[in-house]
Amino acid sequence: MEDNAGIRNKRWSLQGATALVTGGTRGIGHAIVKELAELGATVYTCSRNEADLNKRLLEWEKSNLNVLGSVCDVSARSEREKLMEKVSLAFHGKLNILVNNAGIAIYKKAIDSTAEEYASLMSTNVESAFHLCQLAYPLLKASGAGNIVIISSVCGQIVLDDLTVYSATHGALNQLARNLSCEWAKENIRTNCVAPGPIRTVMTETLMEGNKISAKLAERTRGSINCSRIPLHACCFLYYWSGYSCRWGMDRSWLTKILRTCSIGGGKFDIKS
Secondary structure, eight states, X not given: OOOHHHHHHHHTOOTTOEEEEESTTSHHHHHHHHHHHHTTOEEEEEESOHHHHHHHHHHXXXXXXXXXXXXXXXXXXXXXXXXXXXXXXXXXXXXXXXXXXXXXXXXXXXXXXXXXXXXXXXXXXXXXXXXXXXXXXHHHHHHSSEEEEEEOXXXXXXXXXXXXXXXXXXXXXXXXXHHHHHHSGGGTXXXXXXXXXXXXXXXHHHHHGGGTTHHHHHHHTTSOOOTTXXXXXXXXXXXXXTSGGGGGSOOOOXXXXXXXXXXXXXXEEEEEO
């Protein structure tokens, strides 16, 4: 009898696919890189921290995973352009999957947020995703079946004190996904957004320190928040909603007017297509 991994790989084969995952050395991004590579994709990732990147690349190499990477601060326009040049060169001008995952969070009241903090959140979380979609557009189109997945947050749908600017960036990402899904559908490029609740990462553990927001999240998501779940549990949604699962006999695009919410791993995953 085949083990679960063998069955999964048959169902979700990404053999021959190419993917770019931003912020792939930690948290959800790291889990996504690992999963995509284990499913056969060749993955390119980036990080602001060269030491973290080199450490992860060595780990993936030892695991015989086909992962490439380079240092990039996605908040800087020039670095995003250099990143996409490297990706285009590595993948011969074609890209199947773009995962806009990189992001930052600042836990602060709106009245206390500085102009610098606002600009940093917007440039890292929103501007980078929009610009990378623009830069990836010709590569995704050239692949014949492009797929964009934007990693957002449940904060883009609910109100939480002291996360006003952070939440605003994710509201923008949600709408960006909606618009691109319509605008680029004719080019056979799917765009979807996954908006998870709290998942155990370095960033969320910092925000949840002292249970600052856990009770409020539990109240607004109508359930307890279980941050013991690892980022891997977010990945199952990426396969299906990226549209690349169409190799498994589901050749269709999805466009919904209603927000569909699934509860997975103690958090809420808002999925829009």
